[in-house]
Amino acid sequence: MTRDGSEPRAVAAQAAQAVLDRGRALDTVLPALLEGLGDSRDRSLARRLASGALRDWPALDWLVGALVDKPLKGRNRQLHFLLAVALHELRDGREPDHAIVHAAVAAARCLRGQRLTGLVNGVLRAFGRRRGELLASLPDTPVLRFGYPGWLIKRVESDYGDAAPGILAAGNEPPPLWLRVNRRRIARDDYRELLERAGIEADAPAGFPDALRLAERAAISALPGFEDGLVSVQDGAAQFAADYLDLRDGQRVLDACAAPGGKTAHILERRDVGLTALDIDGERLSRVGNGLERLGLDARLVAGDAARPDDWWDGKRFDRILVDAPCSATGVIRRHPDIRWLRRDEDIDRLAALQGTILDALWPLLEPGGILVYATCSLLRVENDEQARAFLERHADARGIDNTDMPGRPARPGRQILPGEHGCDGFYYFAARRLPE
Ligand SMILES: C[S@@+](CC[C@H](N)C(=O)[O-])C[C@H]1O[C@@H](n2cnc3c(N)ncnc32)[C@H](O)[C@@H]1O
Structure with a gap:
């Protein structure tokens, strides 16, 4: 651990800024920043603080705004994020206040030199003195209460009604491993x-x-x-994909959106099948290969667009197709607190349209009698139940398979798992069988 605790705080502030100001994914920026931290306790502290600040960003942003005389701009904006990280720590209360202030001041020195350390010290001490008054005057808006953007709160409320607050709160709980x-x-x-x-x-x-x-x-x-x-x-909910596929040895299986390969590997651990792992992103596909090698498994890796099978399909139908579709990832927000700030409302309908296109393009590749499983790590009905219903309407030769033979599942096609249910991430599954020709 660094003596003054400055480095993990500086890293957390830089990571939060990269997400919120530059739209970068936390998983992309954090590894490089963490490389500079020699101690594993520093690395896990930096990760925890960056995630915590992102979960509670609207309230922290408001508090910093209330405490500084004028907005921190240009290169000094780094300190806006550093103050937010320190306020998160002060509210979290795991360390004594004086230790948090001391570490934040040292981090300010690391980031911007001696010049603005007085400002950081003054703001954090002012928070200590005015804490009750400031917290009581936090605006009581859904955005500040839940720590999500307004468009996403509206979508979850419209899909889930009275259950929405519990679902949003579950997305702020750190997940189990x-x-x-x-x-x-x-x-x-x-x-x-x-x-x-x-x-x-x-x-x-x-x-x-x-x-x-x-x-x-x-x-x-x-x-x-x-x-x-x-x-x-691999999260528990992600492990249902192999159950829904109802695999048999010797089958031809297509995993159509395979990277980084968690479900690919699970399928191959379960059964001796001939598996094609497809992904549009060649770089991500190489992670599938690395994972399979570690596990002693093998698949045919194909870089290609699931929506354009003519470019890569050999003309032999599959017995099973898994479409683990590109989605809003709103079900895994507890694991990836940056997602809520990186997604935009307009992304959702675009993703839903892409999911429908992929499903329609792959359906003819399924052997009659075969099963297609559609999965998302989304909470939103437009990507899930509504997607499944529209698919069944478009394909007269598709029958939704209900969940009766899956323990504890409701008897209808399609299953939404909410974040926190059985300790799992939010996921959606829908399975359809192709009727004989
Ligand atoms: C939810 S992730 C898949 C996770 C993976 N199945 C697992 O369990 O590890 C979605 C994947 O779909 C891929 N993808 C997006 N659009 C695609 C397309 N048109 N064709 C094929 N893959 C696509 C993305 O590159 C991404 O790797």
Whole structure:
């Protein structure tokens, strides 16, 4: 840990600024920034503070605005973010106030030199003195209350009514770490024992045959046998895809939006199938190859557009097709707090149209009697139930498969899993069988 705690705070401020001012994804900017931090505790603190500031951005932004005499502009805008990170820490209360102020002042020195350290010190001390009054005067708007942009709050309210506040709040809870055990290599209970021996506590939730859920977050490097392919990190809800596909050995399977390959690998761990992993993004597709190599699995990797099968399809139909579609990712906001600030309202209808185009382009590639599974990590009905309903209306030879044979699932095609349900991310699944010709 750095002696003055400055570096993780400076990194958190830079990461938050990259997301909010430059529209960069946190997962893209953070790794490079974290490289400069030698200590793993500093890295996890920087990650926690950046995520926390993004979750609570509207209130923090308002507080900084209320505390500074004039807006911090140009290169000094970095300090606006640093102050927001420090205010988040002061509200969170995990460290004594004086330690937080001291670290923030040192971070200001790191970022902008000695000149504005007095301002940072003064603002944070003023917050300490006026805390009650300032927090009481925070505007009581949905944006500040929930920490989401207004357009997204409106969409969730319109889709879910009275349940919306709980759903939005669940998106602000830090997620648990889920693992998927590679049962080709080790039984789930045996891997759980390995974890226990390494001092990592996990439970094996019912209804998730390959999953373990950790009681506390752990570094990947601490997971026994990770490099040897015993285990992968994958949310519980993402593990339903393999169930919905209802796989048999020997089938031809298309994973149409495959990268980075979590579901590809799960399918291959489950059954001996001939799998084509397609993705439009060649660079992301290479991550599928790396993951499969670690797990001792193999697939045909194809870089191509799922909406244009004529460019890559060999003309042999598939028994199973998984469309894990590009989506708003509004179901995984608790894991990626930047998503709410990076997405725009107008993206949603564009994504829904693309999902429909991909589904229509791939449907003829399915063998009669075969199953197509459509998945999103979205909460929004326009990408989920409405997408499935419109698909069934367009394709007379498609029958939605209901969920009755899936334990605890309602008897209708399509299932929305809400964030936090069974400790999972928000996900949606819809399965359809192609009727014989
Ligand atoms: C939700 S992610 C898939 C996650 C992956 N199935 C997994 O479990 O790890 C969606 C993927 O769709 C890809 N994609 C977007 N548009 C596509 C298209 N038109 N054709 C094929 N892939 C596409 C993106 O590059 C991205 O990798």
